[in-house]
Amino acid sequence: MNCYDCVLDGTVAPAVAVCSRCGSGVCLDHVRVTAEHPHRVTGTGVATLSGTARRATCATCRAAERT
Template sequence: MNCYDCVLDGTIAPAVAVCSRCGSGACLNHVRVTAEHPHRVTGTGVATMPRTARRATCPTCYAAERT
């Protein structure tokens, strides 16, 4: 799989991650990795997990979530 954003720029680079939101491939230059606390559905008690998880997104989804 190739990086979607690189293809749009007219270059080809292998994807190293898949965007967790839209599913497009992202290379090392375009992938945005953030830490988030996973949530689980519970009746009562802790709903947020204590440790952070890694989430990879493409630049478009990253920007859309930050605004």
């Protein structure tokens, strides 16, 4: 799989991750990796787990989440 953003730029680079939001393949230059605390629905509320998880997104989805 190739990086979707690179293809749009007219180049080709192998994807190293898949965006967790839109599913596009992303290369090392375009991937945005963040740490987040997973949540689990428990009964009538949500419990935040103590560990952190890695989350990979493309630059487009990352920018959309910040607005």
